[in-house]
Amino acid sequence: MLSTALTIVCAVLLDRLLGEPRRFHPLAAFGHYANWLEGRMNAGSAWRLRGLLAWALALVPCWLLAFLWWELPVLRIFIDVLILYFALGMQSLREHAQRIRLALQAGDLALARMRVGEIVSRDTSQLNEEAVARAGVESVLENGNDAVFGALFWFAVLGAPGALLYRLANTLDAMWGYRTPRFFYFGWAAARLDDVLNFIPARLTAMTYALLGNTQHALHCWRQQAGAWASPNAGPVMASGAGSLCVQLGGAAHYHGVCEARPLLGAGDPPVAADLARAVTLVQRGVWLWLAMLLLLGALRA
């Protein structure tokens, strides 16, 4: 457990120092592979089954590759750190949020729309300042789960292969898990499996957000609002996060050209640019809390 905690410290520091790999991102290569699979398999009948098969074909080779490396005893510690570093996206989250905040604070709405458009799947071309800030804060809170706590959880439970499995499953959900005609059935497996893998991490993330902000508010919003959200895991995460930060999130948004009515989350004022920094700080404090807990657990066991 202590070595797990130390590996996490190394990976978190590496992520902080280097950020996202710029020249060659393994997830980009994985994305090409997944696209290729989708092009071949998303056709004909039995779409759900094909989707499940494609999911397995996408993940299993990568996972086996990582596992084989991981079995080499000398390399293990390096591979552990490296895989967790690739699975973590804290620094990239921080940078994206900061770029959106700076554009908003400079009064450059067009630039802010473009920057927030890079991290959310909704149509951002008509958003006003408030809607840009809202989309950005929602994305930070949700990605706090997907790119940080989810990966940390599965690393703590299953080691590097766990973190890798989680990150790739999450990527497939982001690529295929849409309710558009093209992905309605094919993306079903990717979306459901991501839900399963995220069930516990999402609740731990929601708990973390609640503990590190306005706890009472957060727990109340979680209980009252999370159930109404379409996604079973994003609901608790965003409701608790919004409550913890005392901002109002959710509400109508355009996805793939369709206006989707979404329930309101949180309570208080609509978000402003500065709330992007507050949301990042919330996630960052969560990381320190998790590290402290893991180190403590490790020390107690040792």
Next chain:
Amino acid sequence: MLEHGGQLRAAAARYGIPLADWLDLSTGINPIPFTPPPVPPEAWSRLPEEHDSLEEAAANYYGTQNIFPVAGTQAAIQALPRLRKPCRVGVPHPGYAEHAHAWRGAGHEVKELCADEIAAQLCNLDVLVLMQPNNPTGGLFASENLLHWHEELSARGGWLIVDEAFIEASAAQSLVQAAMPQGLIVLRSMGKFFGLAGARAGFAAAHAALLANLREALGPWCVAGPARHVARAALLDRAWQQAAKIRLRRDGQRLAQLLRDADLPPTGGCGLFQWVQTESAQIMHQRLAQCGILTRYFAEPSSLRFGLPCCETDWLRLAAALDQEMVCTP
């Protein structure tokens, strides 16, 4: 210097019609351009700085980080030939003449090729320059062909240069890729689709090493501060871009239909212009000019290029002038 469309002053003098009375259809520039935002005074008073988020907006719009702003694609067209030792260059004929002119001027051996000669001649070339869609013919190449030609050329250190000046007004897929490979250079213009020809702003997308050479060749402050400001705003305005694409598709079809109705069926074209190959091109050009309508005349092959009219009055004026029976007044 080569002759181009858009030379309204010369036409005004030649035909004795005041400048303001002309309907200029001699270019393929969007007649309803992006409305430039007010330019902040610092854009005039300070030296332009790289990475003032113009590069970022371009990366987002074009879909690659491997992109470099130039003072109109003309700047890149002139600089690229000087980045290679003399070699064999294929340029399309008919096609935008600046490419051939620039390569010849830099001492390269230039071969003019018809679209259907390219595949057979590729083995005799080091550099192939194409336009997608072609100007003025509007001809398109299949993306598979272009990628295949690029592969063959780059395997022996050659280049494929694709000038995509009019691509937003066509059905073609851009060849710009997130990670631009060696030997592929794509030129993109802000002058045509965005209608910002006077800003002299364009982009070159290529492998990072080649872009570094291009940057070196062009020197610092290549694009003026106000042009950077306006280009950035245009690249960021997705709502304007979507609306403009829809309008150009509609207006392009309308222009093609208008020409067909006037017994001048277009040989090719795109959303921003229609190209009519006809023996009577020169007479038509002069007749329209006498009505105060400037078109672009090409002697070889004998043809006319029509840009888009802007407002309804202009459409009616063109329709009237094309109708042989009517007596037109400038």
